[in-house]
Each structure stands twice: as C-alpha cells, then as structure tokens.
Amino acid sequence: ELLEDVEGVVRGDLTVRVDVNEGEIGTVADFFNSIVESLRDIIIKVKVSIMQLDEVIGSNETTIRHLTQQALTQTTEISRIVDAVTQMTVAMQAVASSAQQAAQVVNTAANTASKTGEAMDTTVENILNLREIVGKTAKKVKRLGQSTQEISRVVALINDISMQTNLLAINAGIEAARMGEESQGFLVVAEEVSELAARSAQATKEVAEIVENIQQETNEVVEAMQEGVTHVVKGTQIVEDAKHSLNQILDVSRQIDALVQSISTATVYGVQTSQTVSELMKQVATTSKSTSESSVRVSESLQKTARISQQLQETVGTLKVN
DSSP states (O other): OHHHHHHHHHTTBTTOOOOOOSSHHHHHHHHHHHHHHHHHHHHHHHHHHHHHHHHHHHHHHHHHHHHHHHHHHHHHHHHHHHHHHHHHHHHHHHHHHHHHHHHHHHHHHHHHHHHHHHHHHHHHHHHHHHHHHHHHHHHHHHHHHHHHHHHHHHHHHHHHHHHHHHHHHHHHHHHHHHHGGGGHHHHHHHHHHHHHHHHHHHHHHHHHHHHHHHHHHHHHHHHHHHHHHHHHHHHHHHHHHHHHHHHHHHHHHHHHHHHHHHHHHHHHHHHHHHHHHHHHHHHHHHHHHHHHHHHHHHHHHHHHHHHHHHHHHHHHHTSBOO
C-alpha cells in the first residue's frame, strides 16, 4: 500500500496520504506524509506565483507594447520636427543673407545720397556765388545806363551849342555881306565856323545815335540780368527743395538700414537658436530611438519569460494538489 501511494506521488498526485501505523513503517509513512504536504504547499504557492507572474507579464507586455508604439510614433514625429527645423534654419539663413545684402544696398544708397547731398551743397554755394556776381554785374550795368543818360544830356547840350554857333555864323555872314569887300576875311571865318558847327552837329547826331544804341543794349542787358537773377533764385529754391527731399530720403534710408540690421541680427540669432533646437531634437530622436529599441528588447524578454512561465505552469499543472 505504501508503495502504491509513493507511485501516486511519483505520477504527480500530491493528494495522496499514507495511513500511519505503529512501528518503523508508520514513522516512514508519517515522514512521507509531511514531505508530500510540504511539497503540496510549495506547488500551490508556485502555481499562485505563476498565475500572478502571468498577469504581471501580460500587463507589462501590453504596457511595453504601448510604450514601444508611442516611442516609434515620437521618433517619427521628432524626425519630422527635425526636418521642419532644418528647413526653417535654411530659410532663416536665406533671410539673413538677403537681409545682409539689403543692408549693404541701403548702406550704399545712403552713402550715395550723402555724396549727392555734398555735391548739391557745393552746387547751391556756386549758385549763390553766381547770384551775387550777377547782382553786382546788374548794378554795374544799371550804373552804365545812368552814365549813358548823362552822356545823352551832354550830347544834347553840345547839339544846342552847335545849333546856336551855326545860327551865329549865319548872322555873322549876313552882317559881313552887308559890309562889302572889307569884311571878306570875316566872311571866310564865319563860313568856316558855320561848317565846323555843321560837322559838330553831325558828330553830335552820330554820338547821340551811338549813345541811344548803348542805352537800348544796356536796358536789354539789365532786363536779361534781372531775368537771370530770377532764374538763379528759382534754381536755388529748386536745389534747396531737392536737397530737402534728399535729406528726407537719407533719413528714411538710415531708418531702413537700422531696421534691416535689426532683422539681420534677429535672423542670425534665430538661425543659431534653430540650429541648437535641431541638435537637441536630434539628441531626443536618438534617445527616443534607443528607448524604442530597448522597449522592443524588453518586450521580447517578457515574451520569452511568458513562454517560460507557460511552460512552468504546464509542468506544475501536471501535479495534482487538490
């Protein structure tokens, strides 16, 4: 009977109990029953532990799979973010380059405007000098006209004197003719005086015509000078207006240059920040990939553990404990 019970235990039946009798066989039977009971308790605990382990493995495997999927998704999203940041960095570098070129163009325009302003200052100064010279010349020509008027008055006076002299010569000739042969010498002198008066009158007439022409030309010169002064004044005003507009353009160019410089500085800082973010995102992507790979390995280990647990459960399941 004892051997049959032992064979039952060997077959996995831990519910077997040997009847305890007196004597050595009873002692062995009692010891056998104690061993079987202890083994039964151990197997029961092992079964419970295996069931709990299966539950934990199942839960952890689900969690690991979820984490692995999330890590893969994050890796993909991070790769997209890295690509987007890289493209943004390239775009910002292009903007920075364009801003620097724009700053150079604006700076060149400002320098050109500054040089043009200096040239216009010189032009204004020359025009003002010309205006002063034209004004002085106009005054001199005006005084020349006044002098020709004085000459005209003197010529008129000489003409009156010539006419009076000619009249006196005629009267003297008449008186000499009355006196007869005794006044022939005086008559010759009277005729010469009359001829001289006639030549003086002719010369006075020619001088008067010349003076009149000079006065006319002087008046035309004065009018031209006055018109020239008017044009110079207008030209000066136009140049002043152009200079004012140029100064406004120069101020705007300086403001644009300052804005472009600010944009360029901000863009360069943005490029540096984007590069830093890109490097950090690459590191995060590497870490996420490593985490994903680790999760896959953990999942595989859990699956292997689950298979071992299943095998152990199947093995323990062959033992009868109740």
